[in-house]
Amino acid sequence: MTTATAGRDRVLWPLAAWFWALQFAVLNPILAVLLVTLYGASDAQTGLALAAYNLGGFLASLVIPAAADRRGDYLRPLLLCGASGVALIGALAVVPALPFAVVALVLLGGPPGVGSTLLFAQLRHSGASPERVVRTRAIVSFAWVVGPVLATAVTSAFSPAAALVLLAATAAVNLATALLLLRSRRRAGLERPAATGASPLAALARLRTGRPLLVVGAFTVLQATNVATVTIAGLYVARSLQAPIVWAGVALGAAALLEIPALLLVGRLVGRRSARALVVAGCVAGTLYYALVAVAPNPVVFVALQPLNAVFFAVVAGVGLTVFQDVFHAPGIASGLFTNTRRIGAVLASGLIAAAAVAPDTYRAVYASGAAATLAVLVGVLVLRLRRPARS
Structure with missing residues (x-):
């Protein structure tokens, strides 16, 4: 070139x-x-x-x-x-x-x-x-x-x-x-890359095995917690915090802006630290974020906690993509499956919100449920040693 x-x-x-x-x-x-x-x-x-x-x-x-x-x-x-x-x-x-x-x-x-x-x-x-x-x-x-x-x-x-x-x-x-x-x-005079021979059926067949299924399940759950809490953020501010709904926009906007430098930081670390270590750090940040928002007294605290949210989602979005590309060796299928964890996570998020409706404060319960789900993934990562395989 x-x-x-x-x-x-x-x-x-x-x-x-x-x-x-x-x-x-x-x-x-x-x-x-x-x-x-x-x-x-x-x-x-x-x-x-x-x-x-x-x-x-x-x-x-x-x-x-x-x-x-x-x-x-x-x-x-x-x-x-x-x-x-x-x-x-x-x-x-x-x-x-x-x-x-x-x-x-x-x-x-x-x-x-x-x-x-x-x-x-x-x-x-x-x-x-x-x-x-x-x-x-x-x-x-x-x-x-x-x-x-x-x-x-x-x-x-x-x-x-x-x-x-x-x-x-x-x-x-x-x-x-x-x-x-x-x-x-x-x-550039580049030849067409060699075909991988992968197919949707082959990818789905891999999902019946241990590690690929766990990877998909873990990131789908993490995506679901993010979708659920973003979906109810306005109602959480208005009803749980009794504050003007504009605070929800401020919080979500801050998280979105902070996500960019967080992703750049993750990009610098991904080649120097194992994926497992980064996922653990992200899950710790996510668990703390959801748990603290569940007991936040006012919207100022809600906004102040957004750096934790940005770090959590930067790990899910950035490290998650590289993990999928390592686990599912066909790049197209890997990226497509990772994209669909968000879609499936959105379906799970609807169920999470519906289940939280039985709690005295539905919207704080959604964040508490997000903390519990993220903690469960964290424990799974630590116990089952979810990590990127070594490159040959």
């Missing part, structure tokens, strides 16, 4: 990571608004449409990376995902009614959501260090800080239709970065 090519890649990879994450950081917060305002969807129709969209995304996140693994090529599928993203926004702009919009979301909405997964798979398959993978994950986190604010600002200042223009521009950049990455590989 020439110096010029390497220099372009140093700019191109962060740019691609940023815009692929930004596309969905903008779309997800306003998708329900688009369905209601552009197509007149009722609350029930909106729920069903989002469920269908998420199901399509779940299937795409397994099938597309698995196909990429079999071919040993992640950039051509990334190009197809970019084209699908452009087609999705075009379809949403022109379809006349809700049923057509739902069909577009199911058929065209899943592949673009796999873009970040393919980027991380390509990084790992091309020999990138765990530190570089985690640094790239920090860029994704920053996009998720900016995206929802940008989406709501554009929608409020202009209209939901203006948000479609923003999404179209982002999708076009994603298609362009996919083309540039593919062109860069060709210019």
